[in-house]
Amino acid sequence: MDQDQTYEYRGYRLVAKPADNGARCWAWRDGVPVHKLIGCDVPDAIQRTRNAIDSDLGVAARDGDAGDAAYTRALEAVLPELSTGQLKMLQARYRAPDRIITATELAKAAGYSNYSGANLQYGNLGKAVHAHHPVDLPVRSNGTLVYTCALADSPDLEPSATEDDSHWRWRMLPSLAFALCALGLVAK
Incomplete structure (x- = not known):
């Protein structure tokens, strides 16, 4: 799709479109361009622009990472240990609308029989990436990250359907999406 996509976000008009090497997103306010960000594709460019707006407004950013290069290095470091199922889950989340997917959908994409296997494998992958690129993580009531x-x-803030972990919705961090593109693990 080469057509501009327009969105409203926190009083800004976001205009995003594909470009030769990814995508661009402009944030306009009162007819003036305030931000212009580049991403590996349209959803990534939009998320980066939202993060910039959130930063301007003093709102906590959704992506607590330290950047694209750090995630690319971390993912590259864990690639040799990545299972086929873990890679399929990353690719499924990347391709999902707005990069949001439930544990049940991840399990299906990876060929696991239920969401418990997906949760375990995705958590193990997160732990491996975190070992190479530590970021602040929430702590469960039992003290585990x-x-x-x-x-x-x-x-x-709440599960999308029930209190069941299988329906909790998760969105891929923009820098992880960038890393998948940079390492050629997904098609743009």
Whole structure:
């Protein structure tokens, strides 16, 4: 799709479109361009622009990472240990609308029989990436880190359907999406 995509976000008009090497997104306010960001594709460019707006407004950014290069190095370091299922889950999340997917959908994409296997493998992948690129992670009530948050954040404060982990929605961090593109693990 070469057509401009337009969105409203926190009083800004976002205009995104594909470019030769990814995509660009402009944030306009009162007829003036405030931000112009580049991403590996349109959703990535839009998320980067939203993060820039959030930063301007003093809103905590959704992506607590330290950047594209750090995630690319971390993912490259864990590639030799990546299972086929883990790679399929990353690719499925990347291709999902807005890069949001549930544990049940991840399990299906990876060929696991249920979401428990997907949660375990995705958590293990998050732990491996975190070992190479530590970021602040939430802590469970039992004191353990939520390693999934090294790869994704939740767009919802509550599960999308029930309290069941299988329906919790997670969104891929923009820098992880960039790393997948940079390493050729997904098609733009």
